[in-house]
Amino acid sequence: GQSLEQPSEVTAVEGAIVQINCTYQTSGFYGLSWYQQHDGGAPTFLSYNALDGLEETGRFSSFLSRSDSYGYLLLQELQMKDSASYFCAATYTGFQKLVFGTGTRLLVSP
Amino acid sequence: GAVVSQHPSRVICKSGTSVKIECRSLDFQATTMFWYRQFPKKSLMLMATSNEGSKATYEQGVEKDKFLINHASLTLSTLTVTSAHPEDSSFYICSARGQGANYNEQFFGPGTRLTVL
Numbered sequence: 001g002q003s004l005e006q007p008s009e010v011t012a013v014e015g016a017i018v019q020i021n022c023t024y025q026t027s028g029f030y031g032l033s034w035y036q037q038h039d040g041g042a043p044t045f046l047s048y049n050a051l052d053g054l055e056e057t058g059r060f061s062s063f064l065s066r067s068d069s070y071g072y073l074l075l076q077e078l079q080m081k082d083s084a085s086y087f088c089a090a091t092y093t094g095f096q097k098l099v100f101g102t103g104t105r106l107l108v109s110p
Numbered sequence: 111g112a113v114v115s116q117h118p119s120r121v122i123c124k125s126g127t128s129v130k131i132e133c134r135s136l137d138f139q140a141t142t143m144f145w146y147r148q149f150p151k152k153s154l155m156l157m158a159t160s161n162e163g164s165k166a167t168y169e170q171g172v173e174k175d176k177f178l179i180n181h182a183s184l185t186l187s188t189l190t191v192t193s194a195h196p197e198d199s200s201f202y203i204c205s206a207r208g209q210g211a212n213y214n215e216q217f218f219g220p221g222t223r224l225t226v227l
Contacts, residue, residue: 041221044218
């Protein structure tokens, strides 16, 4: 089946850089998205990769390696407000939906 | 940006009653809407996909007679939890995709927290 694995929790301090990894099932894979969700809130779109390489959007960057079935979200200059859950989500050819990863809870401390 | 609303944001009901949750795209036409369920500290699990004017497609294991989905217009989809039971208590989130958009381009509503007593 289609499953995406992420670390359950990551901790870091303000100002630091953190990387959240995501591994996915290869068969039919089309592209990888990243979402942020604060407790009780809506997921908000952060980034999308369909091709190998790095996509940079401000403090957030996302990377994809199709040969390794792996991607990551890189958060720089961490702020307290970045404490949230982060989900990778994949689209697969022939499936008209997003498949969400297990999610990573990021805790940023002072 | 595209805005999706949900109503109500929070609902408490008695076991055995039915609850309707509305999902609206406020500034765009949503040809496809998705309904997700999320347990505390867990991921989003897709329940069903609905395209305007056609029957919803349910994910494996989701009871379509229990979770009724209607997508009667390009801006409104509803999820009705019929004969709700405590195990149906969860956070329900909808998302919407505009015409011609990729399936990764979904805009999410703020969610509805359902508590069944």
